[in-house]
Amino acid sequence: MQRRAVFNNKFLPYLFVLPQLVITLVFFIWPAYKALNMSFFMEDAFGLSREFIGLQNFATLFADDYYLHSLRTTLVFSLLTMLMSMGVSLLMAVMADSVIKGSTIYKTFIIWPYAVAPPLAGILWLFMFHPGCGVIAYALQGMGYEWNHLLNGNQAMALVVIAAAWKQISYNFLFFLAGLQAIPHSLVEAAAIDGAGPSRRFWTIIFPLLSPTTFFLMVVNVIYAFFDTFGIIHAVTQGGPAKATETLIYKVFNDGFIGLDFGGSAAQSVILMIIVCTLTVLQFRYVERRVNY
Amino acid sequence: MVERKGLRKIFSHLVLIFGVALVVTPIYVALVASTHDASDLLGRLPLWFGSHGSDNYSAILGTRLQEMGIASVGRQMFNSLVMAMGITVGKIIISLMAAYAIVFFRFPFRNLCFWMIFLTLMLPVEVRIVPTYEVVANLNMLDSYWGLTIPLIASATATFLFRQFFMTIPEELADAARIDGAGPVRFFFDVVLPLSRTNIAALFVILFIYGWNQYLWPLLVTTDENMYTVVMGRQRLVAVVDTEPEWNLIMATAVLAMLPPVAVVVGMQRLFVKGLVETEK
Numbered sequence: 001m002q003r004r005a006v007f008n009n010k011f012l013p014y015l016f017v018l019p020q021l022v023i024t025l026v027f028f029i030w031p032a033y034k035a036l037n038m039s040f041f042m043e044d045a046f047g048l049s050r051e052f053i054g055l056q057n058f059a060t061l062f063a064d065d066y067y068l069h070s071l072r073t074t075l076v077f078s079l080l081t082m083l084m085s086m087g088v089s090l091l092m093a094v095m096a097d098s099v100i101k102g103s104t105i106y107k108t109f110i111i112w113p114y115a116v117a118p119p120l121a122g123i124l125w126l127f128m129f130h131p132g133c134g135v136i137a138y139a140l141q142g143m144g145y146e147w148n149h150l151l152n153g154n155q156a157m158a159l160v161v162i163a164a165a166w167k168q169i170s171y172n173f174l175f176f177l178a179g180l181q182a183i184p185h186s187l188v189e190a191a192a193i194d195g196a197g198p199s200r201r202f203w204t205i206i207f208p209l210l211s212p213t214t215f216f217l218m219v220v221n222v223i224y225a226f227f228d229t230f231g232i233i234h235a236v237t238q239g240g241p242a243k244a245t246e247t248l249i250y251k252v253f254n255d256g257f258i259g260l261d262f263g264g265s266a267a268q269s270v271i272l273m274i275i276v277c278t279l280t281v282l283q284f285r286y287v288e289r290r291v292n293y
Numbered sequence: 294m295v296e297r298k299g300l301r302k303i304f305s306h307l308v309l310i311f312g313v314a315l316v317v318t319p320i321y322v323a324l325v326a327s328t329h330d331a332s333d334l335l336g337r338l339p340l341w342f343g344s345h346g347s348d349n350y351s352a353i354l355g356t357r358l359q360e361m362g363i364a365s366v367g368r369q370m371f372n373s374l375v376m377a378m379g380i381t382v383g384k385i386i387i388s389l390m391a392a393y394a395i396v397f398f399r400f401p402f403r404n405l406c407f408w409m410i411f412l413t414l415m416l417p418v419e420v421r422i423v424p425t426y427e428v429v430a431n432l433n434m435l436d437s438y439w440g441l442t443i444p445l446i447a448s449a450t451a452t453f454l455f456r457q458f459f460m461t462i463p464e465e466l467a468d469a470a471r472i473d474g475a476g477p478v479r480f481f482f483d484v485v486l487p488l489s490r491t492n493i494a495a496l497f498v499i500l501f502i503y504g505w506n507q508y509l510w511p512l513l514v515t516t517d518e519n520m521y522t523v524v525m526g527r528q529r530l531v532a533v534v535d536t537e538p539e540w541n542l543i544m545a546t547a548v549l550a551m552l553p554p555v556a557v558v559v560g561m562q563r564l565f566v567k568g569l570v571e572t573e574k
Contacts, residue, residue, distance in 0.1 A: 007397055007477040016394035017406050019387040023447040028413045031424035092312040095305040109313045115554035117506035117524045120547050124319035227417050231508040256423040265423050280414055
């Protein structure tokens with residue numbers, strides 16, 4: 001930022017930032033302000049009258065068992081998705097780092113899911129777990145396990161977690177692999193000469209050196225699970241059965257567009273904005289992202 | 294390494310092959326299902342490709358869906374393409390311009406501009422859907438390509454990436470250009486733009502996937518079947534055929550819907566990885 005002005009022009013720089021600023025103001029700042037504003041009012045469904053009620057919308061939310069349930073659901077969903085996706089990716093990245101032949105081919109296959117839209121990822125897994133015609137559901141039933149995610153909330157949660165984790169494997173894999181490749185080989189070799197076995201080497205040298213990547217990915221995965229998985233849930237379970245998979249984003253959509261409770265939905269939006277802000281600041285401030293690249 | 298690695302190598306390959314199988318299976322199953330007749334899929338799924346592939350694909354690309362009251366998948370693919378390209382090109386252009394102004398000029402409110410752009414990072418469309426929808430409705434942009442693209446165009450990440458890159462361009466280059474009589478606009482087109490080529494290409498790959506895969510936003514702003522994008526049109530297809538799930542058609546649509554972004558990622562793997570690691574989100 002400490003670079004001196006290269007060009008002097010009174011008017012040109014404004015022209016250059018104008019398009020971005022206009023779009024930011026109209027579609028980002030203004031709606032965010034509106035959400036904040038709306039969250040303090042109670043409005044009827046037709047928008048004919050509104051009444052200032054202060055923090056009432058927020059108080060209602062936090063007294064609402066459905067909202068608290070949704071908050072809990074989101075946390076469980078994010079945690080499971082993060083653990084599952086990062087675990088599988090780390091294992092595969094460690095293996096891909098140790099082989100020389102064929103690692104490009106493996107990589108080519110592993111990056112596919114990144115390109116698949118969340119609702120499509122959802123539908124692919126839904127098809128495999130479909131109680132009527134799914135391969136995996138069929139296999140599970142063959143083993144005597146009754147699978148029906150349309151009735152069983154835990155199974156529905158498992159299904160959306162699997163689809164969400166699958167989609168995120170590519171991203172985690174690429175970052176873990178980049179992190180692993182940046183670890184100096186000499187360190188690992190020295191430990192091997194001192195007699196440390198593969199698993200000891202991993203846990204005492206590689207894993208600690210990888211921690212900046214791991215922390216960065218944890219934040220990114222939580223953001224992903226919170227905000228980018230709407231499509232999966234909408235396509236697979238619609239928040240059901242009995243709200244077992246209703247995450248916060250899905251609830252904002254559902255209350256705002258289906259339930260037409262604008263004040264409540266706006267209050268939920270404001271809470272979500274606070275969550276994103278916290279996570280983004282965390283990502284920029286406290287997570288040393290650039291280490292190890 | 295000091296130890297023998299033969300056995301561990303084999304083990305690594307086995308784990309990787311298992312992992313790849315896990316990753317590819319859903320896509321394989323979709324491909325297989327899209328080549329069978331609907332009745333073959335009830336009960337037990339066949340493991341190999343069937344002979345109804347061309348029937349299924351011509352059904353969804355032809356008039357079959359129109360009879361069910363949905364725009365054909367061809368039309369939806371076109372809409373998706375327009376939306377993805379609009380978002381991608383739009384984002385790249387406005388980010389290039391904004392980053393250029395912020396790096397190469399000193400002007401009042403420069404920091405304010407920068408922070409306002411930074412704010413957009415914290416406001417993904419998902420968290421402010423109701424008010425943004427209202428704005429778009431008031432501007433009469435529902436059911437139009439403008440409504441599908443413009444609200445998603447502002448992007449802090451792209452602006453940051455370009456800003457970061459512009460700051461590595463040596464000042465001497467700009468000084469030399471100025472002494473030679475080149476103005477800011479000339480310098481932008483003759484020096485900065487050619488230097489940014491790789492960055493633009495890498496960003497293009499990431500943004501194209503982002504644009505193509507949008508779901509919630511098209512779901513809100515389009516009610517006209519002819520404006521549906523293929524990623525969200527599929528949801529409508531499931532709803533229509535709910536009584537008698539024609540999974541072969543659903544899967545054929547899914548295959549077509551993921552074809553362009555998958556082709557981009559696999560075909561431009563190197564640029565994709567660069568873009569992903571550099572935008573870091």
